[in-house]
Amino acid sequence: MPFISSIDSALAAFASFVWGTPLLVLLVGGGLALLIYSRGRPYRHLGHSIDLLRGKYDNPDDPGQVPHRQALSTALSGTLGLGNISGVAIAISTGGPGAILWMWVTALVGVATKFYTASLAVMFRGRDSAGELQGGPMYVIREGLGKKWMPLALLFAVAGLCGLLPVFQSNQTVQLLRESFAVPFGWISADNSLWFDFIVGCVLATAALVVIAGRIQRIGKFAVRIVPAMVVFYLVLTLVVIGSFWQQVPAAFALIFSDAFTGRAVAGGALGAVIATGVSRGAFSNEAGIGTESLAHGAAKTREPIREGVVAMTGPIIDTLVICTCTALVILLTGAWQGDEGIAGVSLTTEAFSQVFGGWGPIMLLIMVLPLAFSTIVTFWYYGVKCFVFLFGTRWQNFYTAAYIVLIVIGAVASLSAVNNLIIGMYAVMAVPTMISTLLLAKQVNRAAHNYFTARDLEESAGEKPKT
Template identity: 80%
Template sequence: MNFLESLESALNTFVAYAWGTPLLVLLVGGGLFLLVSSRARPYRHLGHSIDLLRGKYDNPDDPGQVPHRQALSTALSGTLGLGNIAGVAIAISTGGPGAIFWMWITALVGVATKFYTATLSVMYRGRDSNGEIQGGPMYVIREGLGKRWQPLAYLFAIAGLGGLLPSFQSNQTVQLLRVSFAEPLGWVSADNAFLFDLGLGVLLAVAALVVIVGRIQRIGRFAVRIVPAMVMFYLLLTLGVIGYFWQEIPAAFALIFTDAFSGEAVAGGVLGTVIATGISRGAFSNEAGIGTESLAHGAAKTTEPVREGVVAMVGPIVDTLIICTCTALVILLTGVWQQGEGIEGVSLTANAFSSVFGGWGPLLLLIMVVPLAFSTIVTFWYYGMKCFVFLFGARFQVVYTVIYLLLIVLGAVLSLNIVNSLIIGMYAVMAIPTMVSTLLLSGRVNQAAHAYFVKTPGA
């Protein structure tokens, strides 16, 4: 075994351990604690989020960088995309239809978690080395918990640098475009695609640069246009498939519920596999408790932290309860999940759409995937930059940007199994400081929420 194989094996072991039972208990158990301690208050004020997203309470003079709706769109752009398509397919392939039920559980609990993490990201904003106001778990820890907890802030920022790389998105985007367009049209072959992949990688990097030079303000404006449009497009696409099989819908839901507690669809009938797969994939999908969402919500223009918490609650609902459920129904209703070994991830979802739309299925899927994958790339730059500035100061941020753009190009042309394992593992590490600080500061959020809803009629 050579060095790279040894490194990959070690990272795979690290990922399996990092996403083990302790972390799942921290995410779901911590979320349940937040739900109970809040007395389900966040769920009773979901209607208020609509007023906030419509701009009813916007004030351009409030501190922050972007309005509520742009902050939410930016946060969603970091979660929507391949995770909702490939992630759901992998969940069903690995854990059976019952895994979807446990993804729903993470979303329902994640509503409470995001309410707390986003509220704290505004409540405890700090200033970077340029004096600019910033939000995110590292600032929550520094400003809310004090110096003795500072190592947790550094842990999140370091893990963020490793977990928020663009390699996976650029690799998968280029691969999808090559397989769906270039190879069928005869432009390239599977064995001779380096220049094609490199060219697309450079185009992605240049396009990303055009957006990120405008910082969070331009990213927010970009996300608020792309995300809602692609969500609506995907809903129409999936509803077309669901409508085609409308008579089978009750049976699909029955299969999800029964398999969630039996595990019969999993090889060996292991119920624990169903639960673990659903919870881990749900956490990957909506990122509640990971902390990345706080980096976006902390930029919201508001003087009321609770308002951004209410806005953030919409994330798990859109991401997991709506988008992931639609993907799951498409896969289950078309029956492609039973086609045997070797078909999983985005290919499984593409096959599901092909069963109804024929050769247009994968192309229609790409219309949604590519813009959202690109929006994830630019959003991850913003997230990673905030972590970098926290660690090294704002003077050297151009260094991070150059490295990030190079990684977009490298991701397009190289097989990056090692880097992808690093990214997945670092996501788990980010959850530890995020959830620990959130649980420690949850009482202050409860006090702020009570005061806010008392003084805000109709909220």
Template identity: 65%
Template structure:
């Protein structure tokens, strides 16, 4: 076995080890503990979050860099990605329809987790080496838990810098673009493929650079326009598919629920495998408890940490309960998940769309994947840059940008089998310091929440 194959196997083994039962217990069990500890308080204020997103309580002189809506859009642009299109298809292929139910459970629990992590991201913002106010799990640990917990902050920053590299997103987008555009045009040789991948990768890199040059303010302005458009486009496409199979929707929802507790459609027929697949894919989808999105919410312009927690908790609802459910219903209603063969991931979703849009379906999906990939790559730059700035100093983080831009091109022209396990494993590593710090500091959030909601009630007419 070659050294490359050995390294690939090692990275994949690392990812499987990290995403084993203990981490699932930490994410879901920790989320359930926070839900009970909060006495379900966050769920009562979904309506208030909409008022916050409209800017009703915003003031231009509040500390921070972006509005509540821009912070949420930036966070969603990182979570709304190929996991919503391809990840759901993989979950159904491996775990059966019942895996979707456990994705829902993860999202419902994730509402509370997001409330706590985003509140802490604002409550314990810290100054970087240049004196700029920053948020994120590494600052929460440093400012909220003290210096003796500092190694945990470093662990998050290292895992965040590695886990948010753009290799996967760039590779998957360029691969789909090549299959849709280059191959039908007759570019069948290996040389023409490499040329197409390099040129399109370079164009993508230049577009990303044009956005990230404006830092979080420009990213916020882009995503607050792009994310709603992505969601509406995808839901519109899924809505037409569901309309064509409207009479079968109750049966599909029933199958999701019944299979969640029987596991008959899962590989091996074990209910445990259904739960594990659903929880893992749910965690990848909405990132509740992972910590990346806290860096976006920590940049919100507000003096009330609880307000950003209320805004952040809508993320799992949009990401998993709405968008992922749309994907799941398209796959189940069209029956493509039972077609057999080796079709999986984004190809399975594409086949579902093609049943209703036989001529333009693949192009609609390509547009969606393009928007998802671009917004995720842009947001991941922000996450990675903040992690590098925490580790090496903010005055050195500008060196991260050319490296990141170069990796977009590298991801477009090379196979990712070698590093994919490493990237997935780093996401699991990030969850450990995020959830540990959140559980330890949860009482501080509860105190702030009681004060805030009491004041909100007293101010109401």
């Protein structure tokens, strides 16, 4: 229908516009400004994050809902998954190997961004309508900047409500199961899969409801078990591939660096296109500055905002510098990126693994992706319900949960290109209030960081035990 087609085109144009150069400048330029403003101080305390994640400073009496490691696992469960597999492949197929270097740049400045956003999420926690302590960009804006900035807080909450729906995740999860498992094994035919999609959608919805019923505490416990296990599993897979081609590893890194500045390969010599591709894929991968990470880190049990900032800044390192780099090396070392032009996205990564593991390659990827995709679905419910409660209060949140569960099933069986474009576009809109508020309140984070790290250094020099 012409009307539906025009809506699809308009939403596609909207998504393309909001993920354009202005947003990338805000995310990367803002992150670089924060890096310079902090004088690189957070980077010098990465080792401290290990102690925090080990629970060395945990205190069950601190305000918040979950320990540091569960907050980080919840945040990572919203970023790890198909983006690390298909996103890297898309970057290489559209921008060439050099796009990976610009993904690394995004991650390096994203470390500073997440340090500030997560610190602020704890520093300016606020009460919802039921009196429960909450964190996230909308509360940072309300508590830290005041009522005159409330339109920014409302913008984030509305964008989050639209951008954190489960239809895309359920749609892609079912598609991956169907194309990598059900169709190849002859369970269903490619053109007659509606019943399969519906059944899987119902299973996903039921499983999600079980986890969601436990709220952030159960989500955190689920994520802290699933995320580290799947990360280790994927690293083992990639290391096997890298080990098979270990002699070519230096050449692969050399190709990434040289192509990043020559702009050859698929980008047709356009250096700007290589940079834009790498930056956009990196930003979409680690979500630094989008604000979703603050919704998770704001629930951490701590009285020290800087501690959660130190924990959060490990996210881009794990997500982009480690996982995405491993995926890139697999694609480059196997030569899959130079194969058929029609192979792109997750199919490109699958082809690369198949060259080493044969028919087991797609199955192994499926084992890794499915739990992470499901964890993203339940994590997005938590993010979305926080936005809903901020806008409408806690009284009606069960209606949101019911609608969310139904949308999991709808997403599994429907072709939702228009809705997906809306989700992707609104996801980008969240970055505007997040980055503006972070830059405006950065001075307070710097002051708190100076006090915290100075006190910690004095304790260590005096040989005192860490204070919780």
